[in-house]
Amino acid sequence: MKRFWLAALAAGMLTAAPASALDIRVDPAPLYVFDQANERNVYDVVLQNILVVNDERRAREIRGLRIELRANGEIISTGRSPAATIARRAERMSQLSEGGVLQMMDFQFHLSRIMHDGERLSADATLEPNEAYLNMSFYISADALPDTARVVVEGPRGDLGHVDIPVSRYQSPITYRAPVNGRWFVVASGDASQHHRWVVSSEYALDIARMNADMRTYTGDGTHFSDYITFRQPIVAVADGVVVATRNDREENEATLRQPGETFDAYMQRVVETQQATMMQGGFDAIAGNYVLIRHASGEHSLYAHLHQGSVRVNVGDTVTAGAQIAEAGSSGNSTEPHLHFQLIDGPDLNTARGLPITFTGLRAEWVPIEGRHLRSGDVLEQE
Numbered sequence: 001m002k003r004f005w006l007a008a009l010a011a012g013m014l015t016a017a018p019a020s021a022l023d024i025r026v027d028p029a030p031l032y033v034f035d036q037a038n039e040r041n042v043y044d045v046v047l048q049n050i051l052v053v054n055d056e057r058r059a060r061e062i063r064g065l066r067i068e069l070r071a072n073g074e075i076i077s078t079g080r081s082p083a084a085t086i087a088r089r090a091e092r093m094s095q096l097s098e099g100g101v102l103q104m105m106d107f108q109f110h111l112s113r114i115m116h117d118g119e120r121l122s123a124d125a126t127l128e129p130n131e132a133y134l135n136m137s138f139y140i141s142a143d144a145l146p147d148t149a150r151v152v153v154e155g156p157r158g159d160l161g162h163v164d165i166p167v168s169r170y171q172s173p174i175t176y177r178a179p180v181n182g183r184w185f186v187v188a189s190g191d192a193s194q195h196h197r198w199v200v201s202s203e204y205a206l207d208i209a210r211m212n213a214d215m216r217t218y219t220g221d222g223t224h225f226s227d228y229i230t231f232r233q234p235i236v237a238v239a240d241g242v243v244v245a246t247r248n249d250r251e252e253n254e255a256t257l258r259q260p261g262e263t264f265d266a267y268m269q270r271v272v273e274t275q276q277a278t279m280m281q282g283g284f285d286a287i288a289g290n291y292v293l294i295r296h297a298s299g300e301h302s303l304y305a306h307l308h309q310g311s312v313r314v315n316v317g318d319t320v321t322a323g324a325q326i327a328e329a330g331s332s333g334n335s336t337e338p339h340l341h342f343q344l345i346d347g348p349d350l351n352t353a354r355g356l357p358i359t360f361t362g363l364r365a366e367w368v369p370i371e372g373r374h375l376r377s378g379d380v381l382e383q384e
């Protein structure tokens with residue numbers, strides 16, 4: 001048992017202490033906060049995947065899932081999923097599993113590493129032996145920095161077990177500069193209101209674009225990539241490192257842009273359908289389009305995605321220095337218009353890596369202090 005515990009830790013996953021009645025696995029772990037508004041002391045965490053496995057010989061009914069954020073042993077915030085929600089989610093997750101969707105989206109659910117042979121998802125809140133309940137994307141915030149998230153499984157007559165997961169404000173061992181020069185706008189970040197936050201590898205990612213004085217990203221009617229100010233802008237390395245992967249030949253299709261007269265709903269419908277098809281075919285790699293992946297001295301990797309076809313000017317094995325141009329911005333992969341998708345991840349495999357929070361040094365403060373905190377959508381990003 002002890003050896004298994006250590007192996008689980010090494011895999012970046014924490015599991016319940018042996019004394020627990022149920023096996024509760026959280027992935028990825030440990031957890032990192034995002035400065036939702038650190039000037040107001042608001043920090044939040046997302047527990048991406050919580051898998052509750054019944055490894056006993058009798059059935060166990062889950063009546064609730066409770067998350068307690070703790071600091072110095074004291075509860076500072078509590079969130080809870082009630083029985084009805086758990087029953088609904090169990091049914092949905094087991095359907096997605098039977099349809100093969102969870103397995104195809106392993107970059108998100110990580111079932112290949114958190115679920116063991118012989119285990120299967122339950123279709124309801126009662127776990128038979130070797131059945132499991134998967135809870136995705138549990139969001140919780142606190143008005144102080146937590147050091148622990150306690151995941152508690154509730155039963156009909158009290159708690160069935162719990163596991164404590166460390167929480168911290170992630171601090172990279174090295175410093176990073178912005179991936180662009182000049183004045184850019186943060187369109188999306190790791191804000192909980194944004195799509196990135198709910199995807200393991202992109203949890204703290206940034207979508208950034210340039211805008212003109214009218215706060216628009218394009219001139220003309222926006223039906224050609226060349227209408228966009230961001231298109232073909234230089235993208236630079238955020239720190240010294242070695243290029244470990246590139247993709248340079250994926251086509252950019254102007255038909256992916258919103259067409260004149262197309263309603264927003266019709267456009268979003270089209271976007272989502274294209275996204276799903278792309279993801280099913282090629283996983284996260286296909287979503288990224290053309291990209292550059294750089295390994296830094298810290299072991300962290302920076303990813304620059306949706307790059308302009310043919311613009312990647314570095315090769316695998318090349319050494320790059322902070323601020324050196326590596327490519328041009330584009331709109332390849334899963335992109336609605338030219339922009340840079342940037343993320344810091346903990347390893348080279350886009351399908352297993354997790355996103356890491358990043359702060360940049362040397363940014364010019366515009367409206368509110370920006371140095372040393374996580375960027376939010378609406379921030380202006382400008383390197384000094």
Ligand SMILES: [Zn+2]
Binds near residue numbers: 207342
């Ligand atoms: Zn993005």
